[in-house]
């Protein structure tokens with residue numbers, strides 16, 4: 001029943017538009033994300049994918065349209081307030097603080113508040129120090145989850161490009177997201193790290209996290225997504241089951257001259 005489906009809708013975007021100096025980067029985009037699923041977002045370069053993440057996470061405000069997260073309209077809310085609601089994004093280019101250690105980078109990612117936590121649910125204590133320790137424990141648990149614990153005291157600047165991408169995700173998890181937006185998490189990862197990341201992302205879904213993922217390596221998107229959206233010129237060109245969407249001739253056409261990345 002329709003009501004049954006809507007009950008689990010964690011994100012609903014309707015008619016969102018954003019122009020930059022006359023160019024419509026996002027042009028009447030509507031989509032819906034069910035709680036506990038992984039939604040893939042693909043489309044040719046410049047289709048507006050990253051801008052859509054900017055709009056959802058409040059880094060950029062749409063000209064028109066509605067974005068409802070967990071039943072609440074979030075258009076107009078500042079990014080930090082949206083983050084506090086449990087909607088966290090990562091960036092296409094990692095934003096780690098290079099002169100801080102890996103552990104310190106994670107500790108900064110903590111919102112230091114109790115919510116529905118996936119990692120190390122901690123008991124509220126009165127002392128700031130105790131809280132610091134709790135945050136550190138949580139950071140270490142997340143680093144372990146990404147196989148990065150042995151690097152915790154290294155400078156983030158000394159990590160490889162792929163490790164920095166993992167760090168970016170690890171830091172996002174510190175904020176206890178309910179919805180995590182990943183912008184090209186596989187870019188710059190070697191095949192071994194990519195395989196590991198696929199497994200980790202699946203584990204996060206098992207833990208109940210909802211994930212939206214922009215990715216141009218189609219095999220990874222197909223391996224992960226429950227539902228796939230194709231963005232073209234700022235609007236949804238196709239959506240549905242990934243296998244169905246990927247064999248849609250209109251999708252192939254949109255990529256003409258750009259081409260799928262057949263290999264990850």
Ligand SMILES: Nc1ncnc2c1ncn2[C@@H]1O[C@H](COP(=O)(O)OP(=O)(O)O)[C@@H](O)[C@H]1O
Nearest residue numbers: 020023025043044045046047048049050051052
């Ligand atoms: N801050 C900005 N100022 C001006 N133009 C922008 C800005 N952000 C994105 N754009 C433009 O919007 C379009 C969509 O970009 P983007 O969302 O990055 O695409 P994608 O992530 O799908 O490759 C591009 O033409 C890009 O140049």
Ligand SMILES: [Mg+2]
Nearest residue numbers: 049050051092
């Ligand atoms: Mg992009």
